[in-house]
Amino acid sequence: MPDFPLEPDRATMTEMGSLVLGRIVDRVDRLPSQPATNPLSAQATAELVESFLAPPPRQGGDLKRLLERLDEGADCALEAAGPGHLAYIPGSGMYTAALAEFYNRATNRYGGIAAVSPAFAALEESVIRWIATQVCGLPEGSGGLLTSGGSLATFSATVAARHQRLGEDLAPGTVYTTAFAHHSVAKAARLAGIRAAHIRVVPHTTDLRMDLEAAAAMIRADREAGLRPFLLVANAGTTDTGTVDPLPRLAELTRREDLWFHVDAAYGGFFRLTARGRDRLTGLEEADSVTLDPHKTLFLPFGTGALVVRDLAALRAAHDGTGSYLQDTATPGGVPDSAYLGPELTHEIRGLRAWLPLHLLGTDAFRDALDEKLDLAEHVHATLSAVPELEVPLTPDLSTVVFRIRPADGDPVAIERADAASRRLLDRINAHRRFVLSSTVVDGRFTLRVCVVSHRTHRDLIAEALEIITAETARIVSEERAASAAVGALSAPRPARQGCPQG
Numbered sequence: 001m002p003d004f005p006l007e008p009d010r011a012t013m014t015e016m017g018s019l020v021l022g023r024i025v026d027r028v029d030r031l032p033s034q035p036a037t038n039p040l041s042a043q044a045t046a047e048l049v050e051s052f053l054a055p056p057p058r059q060g061g062d063l064k065r066l067l068e069r070l071d072e073g074a075d076c077a078l079e080a081a082g083p084g085h086l087a088y089i090p091g092s093g094m095y096t097a098a099l100a101e102f103y104n105r106a107t108n109r110y111g112g113i114a115a116v117s118p119a120f121a122a123l124e125e126s127v128i129r130w131i132a133t134q135v136c137g138l139p140e141g142s143g144g145l146l147t148s149g150g151s152l153a154t155f156s157a158t159v160a161a162r163h164q165r166l167g168e169d170l171a172p173g174t175v176y177t178t179a180f181a182h183h184s185v186a187k188a189a190r191l192a193g194i195r196a197a198h199i200r201v202v203p204h205t206t207d208l209r210m211d212l213e214a215a216a217a218m219i220r221a222d223r224e225a226g227l228r229p230f231l232l233v234a235n236a237g238t239t240d241t242g243t244v245d246p247l248p249r250l251a252e253l254t255r256r257e258d259l260w261f262h263v264d265a266a267y268g269g270f271f272r273l274t275a276r277g278r279d280r281l282t283g284l285e286e287a288d289s290v291t292l293d294p295h296k297t298l299f300l301p302f303g304t305g306a307l308v309v310r311d312l313a314a315l316r317a318a319h320d321g322t323g324s325y326l327q328d329t330a331t332p333g334g335v336p337d338s339a340y341l342g343p344e345l346t347h348e349i350r351g352l353r354a355w356l357p358l359h360l361l362g363t364d365a366f367r368d369a370l371d372e373k374l375d376l377a378e379h380v381h382a383t384l385s386a387v388p389e390l391e392v393p394l395t396p397d398l399s400t401v402v403f404r405i406r407p408a409d410g411d412p413v414a415i416e417r418a419d420a421a422s423r424r425l426l427d428r429i430n431a432h433r434r435f436v437l438s439s440t441v442v443d444g445r446f447t448l449r450v451c452v453v454s455h456r457t458h459r460d461l462i463a464e465a466l467e468i469i470t471a472e473t474a475r476i477v478s479e480e481r482a483a484s485a486a487v488g489a490l491s492a493p494r495p496a497r498q499g500c501p502q503g
């Protein structure tokens with residue numbers, strides 16, 4: 001054992017590094033054939049979980065053996081890095097970002113106070129300014145910070161809005177969003193001290209977008225009741241269906257009613273790199289603040305969110321605070337200290353994992369990858385819309401397509417049966433383990449969703465997925481018909497519907 005086991009020598013570092021690198025390259029190579037979900041039985045999973053709960057030993061072990069253990073643990077999971085991740089909002093994690101992160105963690109530069117590592121603070125600021133001005137279209141002078149994720153970004157935006165609009169008089173503050181807002185929006189409001197009862201759920205129109213008239217009426221009624229409407233949170237791509245709220249008109253409403261306008265673009269924001277995305281996300285540039293998730297649609301590893309704000313001073317005013325132990329730090333060259341823009345002090349330089357891929361590959365590569373996702377989602381939408389036994393209730397704004405089994409008729413019993421069949425369809429599809437879908441509720445109905453975000457998802461995987469979805473749909477529907485013929489409860493199957501059902 002060397003004198004200082006915490007400090008391996010050069011030869012050992014190289015050997016250890018190549019062991020890790022070799023495994024990672026093997027893992028990435030294997031991704032297309034990896035099961036999309038945990039292949040272990042519940043029993044085997046429980047045993048593995050139990051084994052990982054063991055405390056560390058007094059004496060050290062062997063790296064190769066430990067890496068084997070890690071691979072076992074990594075395989076006991078939803079394959080979040082693979083091409084078949086089409087559930088929730090996938091986050092894929094690019095190899096180049098992992099390399100950046102290895103460099104980042106090994107150099108261990110301090111993030112929080114710009115003066116401590118001024119060049120890397122500037123590097124991070126360049127990423128933030130790019131997101132604020134180039135991606136979101138906010139004016140020069142806007143800024144923000146990289147966070148651990150969308151939830152923390154929305155939290156800091158909520159705190160900034162609250163601080164600017166309510167001061168310390170939190171009790172009458174009211175917030176407006178829709179039922180399709182991510183749960184992090186209400187959580188952020190509650191964490192920011194807003195009463196749960198004051199988080200207003202604005203009704204939506206049939207296309208699942210915020211109802212403007214209803215929002216305006218609720219704001220007026222609250223104001224007349226002596227409350228203080230201060231924040232409206234719009235969706236730029238809901239998690240359920242990727243739906244975008246009418247941003248330009250909501251911008252106008254919030255201006256007229258003097259509310260802070262926050263847009264949750266955790267999923268949708270980076271689609272603005274594409275022409276279609278810019279078109280569909282028009283109005284984002286009018287927001288007071290925007291949440292984005294580079295660990296989703298910029299393909300970075302988990303732990304990378306972003307908040308950009310129009311008025312950096314408002315964000316700073318809400319998060320300011322210092323101690324005498326920090327009195328020697330001065331901010332160089334107009335690069336703000338992230339510690340005064342959010343709740344954290346010490347953190348890694350998060351910008352590095354964005355900066356290296358962006359500079360290495362160029363922003364066009366990201367635009368093209370996102371364009372590919374939109375193409376794939378259009379293809380999924382067109383293909384599933386042509387299956388008569390499926391209902392495809394929405395045209396996707398972004399890269400999420402929702403579908404479900406079409407009920408035999410509008411009868412509540414038929415609808416209930418169709419929902420149960422959709423549930424079974426999801427299980428059947430996911431049992432293949434080639435890809436994974438998740439579900440949600442749309443119009444009170446059990447609905448499956450395909451969300452194409454991974455940078456590793458291409459046409460071949462989608463073709464295979466569509467084959468499996470259509471084959472399993474046919475199986476389920478014929479089982480349904482056999483079952484209903486047996487009980488004589490349902491009439492003969494309806495003739496196939498032509499064209500693309502919309503609703």
Ligand SMILES: *Cc1c(COP(=O)(O)O)cnc(C)c1O
Pocket residue numbers: 089148149150151152182184237238239264265266267293305
């Ligand atoms: C993922 C997501 C969030 C939450 O972001 P985290 O990074 O998981 O904290 C918020 N809003 C939307 C629309 C999302 O898709």
